[in-house]
Amino acid sequence: MTGRPTVDGSVRPGWEAVRDAFAHGQAHDPGHAQLAVHHRGLLVVDLWSTGTAATGLQGTARRPFGPDSVGVLMSVSKALVAVCAHLLSERGVLDLNAPVARYWPEFAAAGKADTTVADLLAHRAGLPAFTAAPEGTSLPGLLDGGARVRALAAMEPVWQPGSAYLYHALTYGHLIGEVVRRVTGTSIGRLFAHRVAGPLDLDLWIGLPAGEEHRFVPQTSGPPPGAERIAAAVSSLGLATDHPLATALRASAAELARVTKALGGTEGRSAEIPAAGGIGNARSLSRLYAALIGRVDGVRLLSRRTLDLARTPHTDHLPQPAPLHRFDGPDRSRFGLGFELPRPGEPLLGDGSFGHAGAGGRLGMAHPESGLAVGYVCTEMSWEPSAGPDPRWMPWTAAVREAAGIPATA
Template identity: 70%
Template structure:
């Protein structure tokens, strides 16, 4: 399929080229998508795409909401930084100060910062290659108790490996211990409500009618294919790291299955289960940079700390390190930082991508905040930036530069 996408929504005067670029980027997308931009706290773009021949619903618009996948991790990070800014949470303190049970099995020195930067050594909920399936994945208390008792795969803080789902439960439990409410409830009361956001970690039933499901454009790899890939990296099937990575893949598949159901969307899956739209993502990130209608979430000092790189000196655990930095990502405290496969808004920007191509980000240097949400899961990080992003990113940066 190729052609011009049908775009609804609006762009402020001087930002019309973003609308045109968004339409070009969506021309070959089999799904629907949204793009929203704030500039110095002011909304300037709020668009949706769902054209003839696309599988996105005809009713899809800027008010629709969908799964955010790992963009959710940025929402969780905002909650942790809010508590830190209020003096309630020391990000460099041991996790066990707030969650005593977590100090078991060699984790006593693990810091909250280690959780936020994927250095905790607990990338999966189990050491069984089949992972935690459904309904166990939705049992928060059991998952948190298991994580507290598990022994890490490496010395916490000494290596980096993405914690695809466990990140949300680890950081989320610290937030719950400090704030006294779940991470979803804290986000709703302290972040979403003051800003009027259509963002949730645990979708309320009254919003279900606005939900649009996601879909994948290619088959998921089989367990045998995953095992073969890991074996090619030098990991034997019995290696604990191989078991954990295969468990992660199985757990991600279970999470995706869960999010296709009302029960899964209502549950709090704070590593990947956030639901919302691009307009609200953009507004959230704008409120990290400065006031949005009188509401600012984080101070400049807090944001600068959050976007300072924490893991560039670390490699994944052997044999995944590759000896040359292969496979490394750049992380601040809970936020992704620009890298070749995820250029965001250039150096100095921060945010978080999500499986399939979702993206929330901001750049203090030019005052930009952007949200992008899609229904077709097509982005492959190993192949570089999502082609759907390329043109509108350039147009957004150019439009902002023209107003500097």
């Protein structure tokens, strides 16, 4: 790396410390990044950092970067999917406590008849990977949404649905997406565009339109971990090689690498990969969260009642599936219905906040009590596992909480 990232943009009076903190967090990041903050519906921070990386994923030539550039969101996309489910629930056309099979009858196969929509949203369904998808090891299979949905319907859960939880890294999007399609007759990407992005004029998509490709800035990435490294990591958990959970964890890690590669091409970006393939920028991500907790230019997406349901803990009472339950501790992941919740050492915006992070450091979140909403989008994709929150976040999350008057101990 040569030189240091350049930070541009604007902040409203009283939020100047966030600019300095953002610059500090990006000081050693060779990639680009955007940070946007809304406070009580107003955009108060709109910053971007131009890094020094010369190429993008798969050697794509560098493109200009600015506030209107858009990039890969990875698992931040899961929040976009969750918003659609909650919108349908609020309108009375989707019961989150109902069995998935009420809307998707084929899903009842292989012991899943009692699995609820809430189980899908809270990562309790026992389907953490596409282990039964025959085409899942090739790019055509990855982008064949119909084949993936049929595989999930036929698949046997790795654990009894509702009895434990474990992150559904990629299956989450197809599971919720198919329920949405069965209820509305339209895809999750089209529904999001019509019901969410359109009314708020957001630069957020699940499936990037061809006309927006010129704004896309690729992520930079080193080589993903190989099969041997993935297998060794899974083995270190004490799982037998042929244990169904070991198979699922290996498949999930390998598929993340395939998805990341697919998003380096126009075909992958235009496809609807709901759990990880969202495309957008920080300003729109922050605006989305602001409209979840209050009005933005007259638009509010969810009622307070629905929002409180979405951020209520739905996994705190559950273990991880055996034998991973022995690793359970106070710092484990926590989920509401479709959103990540704060945990020790990773407070997001404090008690009551909710949001979703994505591989490589992307982040969207909100804190209803203080009126804060935040979007952070970056292009540097690291494959190294993190023992805690992304170090780039820490300076500016603290500065944002202080500017909004949230106590440091929250």
